[in-house]
Amino acid sequence: MLVIELEDIYAHESTTSDLVSRIMFNTRRFIQLFCEIVDELMPPPTKDISEYDEVIDVILHQRRQRNDQIVGGQEKFPDHLLRRYNLYFKPLKNDLSLAVREVKGSHLGRLITVRGIVTRVSEVKPLLQVNAYTCDVCGSETFQDISNKTFTPLIDCQNQNECLKNGIRGSLHMQTRACRFSPFQEIKIQEMADQVPVGHIPRTMTIHVHGNLTRLMNPGDVVHLGGIFLPIPYTGFQAIRAGLLTDTYLEVHHVHQLKKQYGDMEVTPDILRKLEQLKRDGNIYSKFAMSIAPEIYGHLDVKKALLLLLVGGVTKVTGDGLKIRGDINICLMGDPGVAKSQLLKFMSKIAPRGVYTTGKGSSGVGLTAAVMRDPVTDEMVLEGGALVLADNGICCIDEFDKMEESDRTAIHEVMEQQTISISKAGISTTLNARTSILAAANPLYGRYNTKVSPVENINLPAALLSRFDLLFLILDKPTREDDERLAQHVTYVHMNNHHPALEFEVVEPLIMRHYIAMARQRRPVVPPEVSNYIVDSYVRLRKVSKEDERNNKSHTYTSARTLLGILRLAQSLARLRFADSVEHGDIDEALRLMECSKESLHDDAEKDFEPDKSVVSQIYRLIKGMGGARGRRKRQKRMGKGPARERDMDVDSDEEEDDETLSMVDIRARVLNAGFTEVQLMETIRQYEDLDIWFLVNNGVKLQFNTIRA
16 A cells, blocks of 8 residues: 655645646546656566465566566556555645535546545445456466447457467357455445535435455544546446436545544544643532533533443343443433533544434434445345444434334344344344434423323333433423523523533543543443342332332332343443443442432422412313223214114214314313312313313313324
């Protein structure tokens, strides 16, 4: 691999005039010129031929001995065949990276830099550069240089001494053993989200990678690619379909990866000095937590949990192959306007591999993997979705509650097993999705309804909720002091374009990323005394959970997954301190975060289910149950399941009335019979009318449910 850095040529610009700009404007021609110079400078071989050498070396050695194919002092070999190197140009450091949509026809043939995210990577296949033939009559070898996608094979031997002189034709046969192949990979890159104008679809570009640059990129990598922008005509059936159109591609010469995995980042001496200072800082946990989205006011416990999600626990594989995940999953549930989406956006930017997606904008296939037909080989290939692109990173899913149930089930396996099992179009495989899930969801009624239980508000299946290590409920409660501080913070950010001054200097995201990369290399263990403490804590949690279930206060389920969640959070805290073992303090902090995530649920449940409010809630359930039972009876009658006489009597009145309408006479009789008063009934109707759950019609004679909200 021979890399010509344009920076070096630019440093000698006084002697080479405008050579750099000429190279950038006509790169293909200069590759050929540079290769010719390198061929002249290349010294002759210093060792004799052996059976371990390539076929072409043996043929070349034989010809030199026979001296029968040398014409004018030059051997009749294509240049590609004799070169033992690949020549690449590295662009200038100050060369601006273009978005895919900024690449125009004026860039054809020029060396440019394009920025994007890798979406599809093909397998590495051998690309034919020089084809070899053997003559059946004279035994001589003939070589054909191939530069296009298609070629016409040679038929007639070119040996002037025998075959051409005797007029022998059709004696050549292709010999793969003496051909020259180059590793080839086709890659698709897509525009970054910040480069796409509003309302436009992200554009893609085809990338061709040769030689030593193959296998450097994976789906999900954000890359700067320096290469030559070239046209390529369609061939075969594609040409018939395309007509006069021509495709374009980028022939890559340099790959620069921006957001790599945690351990792959380059550390400068300046960054190393700052990291050493942070290691000695005893308050690193709070400092890092407050440095996460400092423009967003409050939510300190949530930010601490998000910091631990970035660090993660230790992933373990047991002797029999059982895998215990170390990645932490968090769900943020809460009212609109509490900055859930902003926290998710910040986390996707600070993580080396962060993918942000929304519930309504994602299908199950878009999250896991899609089966596509490869345009090069015409085979069925898998194209990874958001969870595969976020491998070894974080997948942020906003509007989690708006997802279709069938799409949401695609996440179940990822959250616990960290794999995606695919059986589509004859492809049965398992893809890695070692990612942390950070989800944000709104309650069922848009805002959190304090008059119904938290389980009804959350509206997510228990099987999914148990896979989250932490579930935070963030409510927008009106209190004078908090509202005043929040308003002051927001107005300050709007006026000054940055957050107010904190007690300490905010840690930059780059420094935080490097610190986390070093912390993730630690594998802290749990000592026996701490293990006993965890066991006691888990038994206590199970006991409390059992008592809550007995008192109908339980809103979350404590299981073995809770125990593993505590261990993951504690290991993450130990990693943050660069410790090799977990301490009691780490377990206490993990239990505190667990308690914080449940506290809001319990507090609101206990505060809001006071005697008068619990009565309102009971009456609401009674009326809603009447509506559900009435609707079921009507459906049975329509299907012919009810008694014949009853059907004949009620069919006309049933068809006139709406399924979602109840008579106030029936409601009043049912509620008063249940032991409630008229005042309590009217208060319930008024409160839920304010919430748009139902409304009175026909001058208050009937009550109709709002089907959208109820």
